[in-house]
Structure formats: structure tokens, C-alpha cells
Amino acid sequence: MTQQAHAERAHALLSASGASRWINCPPSARLTEHIPENRSEYANEGTAAHELSEILLSRSLYPCNSKERKRMADLLEQFKATNPYYGPEMENAVQDYVDVVNERFMEAKSRSSAALVLLEERLDYSEWVPDGYGTGDVVLISDVVLEVIDLKYGKGVPVSAVGNPQIRLYALGAWSAYGYLYDIQEVRMTIVQPRLDSVSSDTMSIEELTEWAESVVKPAATLADAGEGEFKAGDHCRWCKVKANCRARADENMKALAHEFKDPALLDNEEIGSILYITEQLKAWAKDVEDYAFEQAKKGNKIPQWKLVEGRSNRVITDKAAARFSFEIADVDMDKYLKPQELLGIGDMEKNIGKKELAKLLDGLIFKPQGKPVLVPETDKRPELNSIDGDFADEDFT
Ligand code: SF4
Structure with a gap:
């Protein structure tokens, strides 16, 4: 698949990538079907990572003769030379993903020497979902096991x-x-998210998978295809094209705001816990509504009671070389107009140098201090701290 083909992977109305949305909120499919996709820089970066992984995997998984090897090498060189998103960070992250796939392929081969591997395969699930199809990054089949592997570059x-x-x-x-x-x-499903050092897998029997398809997917897909069913707001709204101006999501959030707390005068911790959940949800919604209103105003669509004005701006030096020259001839001390050179942050260095290379170069020089305590929902995977007084007795977070 070329870069363009990767970017243009056609999306079914009831796409796999949108499944958590249309399964939970079936009418969202027809409501958003004609709204154009807003491709972000992150999406383009993900497309580039998929393209690179396909070249690397084709090279390592498919037997090829010298002519094909040369073609792959040329493709890789061309990608590296022309893709604006390519750099050490992408090379390392994609290589980590490729290593996981190679490992799973070897496992598959150990079960059966006739293991089948498919890359960027169009997968048709229209038996359960009208016109449903998606593109699977990697499919491995060997003996009684089917494994699907997906790269998430974000x-x-x-x-x-x-x-x-x-x-x-x-x-x-x-x-x-x-x-x-x-x-x-048996079906194994694996998602590799290399930039979060995460490989997660789920396993189901074929019976469990098809039972889910019949009892959950099929009814939701039938409603979604017909534009019927109930609008239901939830985490899945995050990926919805009408997340900012959807009435159901607004109603759900306003319902939360209208919640009345009863006497006594002070809220107890249980009520505070419920309010924190609502706050998280409201913050995400408020940001979506603000972004939407701003885009509308920029297009000239008036938002009543609001107006677009010029924001504050900072002064800039128009010619840095000339400014430097002025300081030099006036004999101004350099430390009064030049910033001292300092190291970039670790994240930026990783991006420029590559994670593994940086770890080698700064072996023993990187220290990760204990993180400040943060309050998160119970569903967060991190282990719970006892209390500030217990686990953080000797730390100073001021
Ligand atoms: S924003 Fe949420 S509730 Fe509204 S249509 Fe989209 S998925 Fe459904």
C-alpha cells in the first residue's frame, strides 16, 4: 500500500475504527456520514508509521528474491528521504512494533510451519454489519489460532x-x-502502542466472538444503518464528528450539572467523588464546544453574545543578526542578551536521537523522580498510594 493508499483507506459507514461509537450510539452513524473528516497531523503521522511498518514487515515476513529485496530497499530509502514525519523516534517505535509482530510470527510458525501471514488485509465483516469492512494491519493464522495485530502509533x-x-x-x-x-x-487480538511501551492482548474462543457479533454488533449495526436507535453520550463521543454540537451530549452534561445535592450544608467525600467524575466529563465537553465555536466564528458564522477579537501579541525582533550586531558594537555583556545553551528536554532528545540510542548515550544519567501524587478515577491502572503521609512522608513537592 502506498502512502496515499494508506491515507485513503476507505472508511465504511459502520467502520471498525468507529465501532465503539456506533455500537453505543447507533444514530451517530447516519448523523455524521456526510460531515467531512478533519485529518489531524497526528493522523498523518500515524499513516506514515503504518507505511513504514508495512515496508519493514514485508521485508522480514515474506520470502523475496534479490530483485524484490532491492525494490524494498529502494522503497525504504525513498520513504526515509521524503516522508516529513520520518525520524529516529518513528524508526525506533515502528521497529519495536515490527519486533513484536516478528515474535508472534515465529510463535505461529512453531505451531505450524504453514502459518499464514497477511499484511494490510481488507477484512470484510458484512455478515454482521451492512457493508462492514476495515483494514487489518497484520493477520496470522496457524493451526487453531487466529491472531490479529494492530499498530497504534499515537x-x-x-x-x-x-x-x-x-x-x-x-x-x-x-x-x-x-x-x-x-x-x-481461538482468536488473539493484540494492540501494540510502541510510544507508550504498551502491548495488550485479549483472547476469545470463536464461539465467544461470534456470540458477541450476533448479540451486540448485529442489532446495533441494523439500527445504525437505518439511522435509528437512541443517542447515547459517553466516552465514545470523543471520536464523534458532532461531539461539540450534539444535543444528546449537551443534554447529558446539563443533566449532570442540574444534579441537586441534598442537606446537610457540606458535601461529603462520596458526593465530591461523583462531582469529580462530572468535572472530567464537563472539561472535555467544554473544550470541544469552545473549539467548535471558535471555528464557526472564524468562518464568519456569528455566535450570539460572542465576538472574534484580536488576541494579545508579543513583540518580536525582526532581524536577529542585526540586533546581535548592535549589541556587539555597543559592547553589551553577552549574558545580558543571549540565552545560555542548555540541554533539550528528554522527550525532544528522544525524538531527535531515538529512544534506544539516547538510553545508551545517557546510561546512568537519567533519573526518574517519584511523581507528584495525582487524583485519578479508580479505573486507572496505577496502584493506589496509601496516603500522602505514608508513601510520600519524605518527599517535598513544593
Ligand atoms: S456526540 Fe456522542 S451522543 Fe452525540 S451523536 Fe456523537 S456519539 Fe452520539
């Missing part, structure tokens, strides 16, 4: 394979296409 939102409808739909599509050829009993 690092903003951790994505787990456990209970993940997107990768389950890919697995359904793979089973639908190859189930008649192989005696598949």
Missing part, C-alpha cells in the same frame, strides 16, 4: 485490546474469510 490516549470492538471486528472479518480453510478455535 501516544495521547492509551488503547487496550481488552474488549476493544475495533480489533474484534477485524478478527471477525479474518475469521469470515479464512474460517472455512482453517480449523480456527
Whole structure:
């Protein structure tokens, strides 16, 4: 698949990537179908990472002759020379993903020397979802095991394979296409998120997967295809094209605001806990509404009671070389107009130098101090601290 092909992977109305949204909120599919996709820089970066991984995996997983090897090497060189997102960070992260896939392929080969590997495969799950299909990054089939592996290049939102409808739909599509050829009993679904050092897997029997497809996916897909069902707001709204101006989401959030707390005068900690949940949800919604209103105003669509004005700006030096020259001839001390050179942050150095290379170069020089205590929902994976007085008795966080 070329870069353009990767970026243009057609999206079905009931796409696998949108499954958590249309399964939970079926009418969102038809409501948003004609709203154009706003491709972000992150999405383009992810596309580039997928393209690079496909070249590397094709080279390592498929037997090829010298002519094909040369073609792959040329493709790789061309990618490195021309892709604006390519750099040490991408090279390292994609290599980590490729290593996981190679490892799983070796496992598959150890089960059966005739293991099948498919890259960037169109997976059709229309048996359960009208016109449903998606593109699976990697599909491995060997003996009784089907494994689907998905690369998530982003690092903003951790994505787990456990209970993940997107990768389950890919697995359904793979089973639908190859189930008649192989005696598949077990389905493994793996998501690799290399920039978060995360590899998560979920396993189901074919019976469990098809039962989920029949009882959850099929009814939701039928409603979604017909534009019917109930609007239901939740975490899945994060990826919805109408997340800012959706009435159901607004109603849900306003309901939360209208909650009335009863006597006594002071809230107890249980009530504070509930308010924190609501606050998280409201902050995300408020940001979406602000961004939407700003975009509308920029397009000239008036938002009543609001106006677009010029923001504050900072003075800038128009010619830095000339400014420096002026200081030099006036004999001004350099430390009065030049910043001292200092090291970049570790994240930026990793981006420029590469994670592994940096770890080698700064071996023993990187220290990760204990993090400040933060309050997070109970569902967060980090272990709970006893109390500030216990676990942080000797730390100074001021
Ligand atoms: S914002 Fe949420 S509730 Fe509204 S249509 Fe989208 S998914 Fe459904």
C-alpha cells in the first residue's frame, strides 16, 4: 500500500475504527456520514508509521528474491528521504512494533510451519454489519489460532485490546474469510502502542466472538444503518464528528450539572467523588464546544453574545543578526542578551536521537523522580498510594 493508499483507506459507514461509537450510539452513524473528516497531523503521522511498518514487515515476513529485496530497499530509502514525519523516534517505535509482530510470527510458525501471514488485509465483516469492512494491519493464522495485530502509533490516549470492538471486528472479518480453510478455535487480538511501551492482548474462543457479533454488533449495526436507535453520550463521543454540537451530549452534561445535592450544608467525600467524575466529563465537553465555536466564528458564522477579537501579541525582533550586531558594537555583556545553551528536554532528545540510542548515550544519567501524587478515577491502572503521609512522608513537592 502506498502512502496515499494508506491515507485513503476507505472508511465504511459502520467502520471498525468507529465501532465503539456506533455500537453505543447507533444514530451517530447516519448523523455524521456526510460531515467531512478533519485529518489531524497526528493522523498523518500515524499513516506514515503504518507505511513504514508495512515496508519493514514485508521485508522480514515474506520470502523475496534479490530483485524484490532491492525494490524494498529502494522503497525504504525513498520513504526515509521524503516522508516529513520520518525520524529516529518513528524508526525506533515502528521497529519495536515490527519486533513484536516478528515474535508472534515465529510463535505461529512453531505451531505450524504453514502459518499464514497477511499484511494490510481488507477484512470484510458484512455478515454482521451492512457493508462492514476495515483494514487489518497484520493477520496470522496457524493451526487453531487466529491472531490479529494492530499498530497504534499515537501516544495521547492509551488503547487496550481488552474488549476493544475495533480489533474484534477485524478478527471477525479474518475469521469470515479464512474460517472455512482453517480449523480456527481461538482468536488473539493484540494492540501494540510502541510510544507508550504498551502491548495488550485479549483472547476469545470463536464461539465467544461470534456470540458477541450476533448479540451486540448485529442489532446495533441494523439500527445504525437505518439511522435509528437512541443517542447515547459517553466516552465514545470523543471520536464523534458532532461531539461539540450534539444535543444528546449537551443534554447529558446539563443533566449532570442540574444534579441537586441534598442537606446537610457540606458535601461529603462520596458526593465530591461523583462531582469529580462530572468535572472530567464537563472539561472535555467544554473544550470541544469552545473549539467548535471558535471555528464557526472564524468562518464568519456569528455566535450570539460572542465576538472574534484580536488576541494579545508579543513583540518580536525582526532581524536577529542585526540586533546581535548592535549589541556587539555597543559592547553589551553577552549574558545580558543571549540565552545560555542548555540541554533539550528528554522527550525532544528522544525524538531527535531515538529512544534506544539516547538510553545508551545517557546510561546512568537519567533519573526518574517519584511523581507528584495525582487524583485519578479508580479505573486507572496505577496502584493506589496509601496516603500522602505514608508513601510520600519524605518527599517535598513544593
Ligand atoms: S456526540 Fe456522542 S451522543 Fe452525540 S451523536 Fe456523537 S456519539 Fe452520539
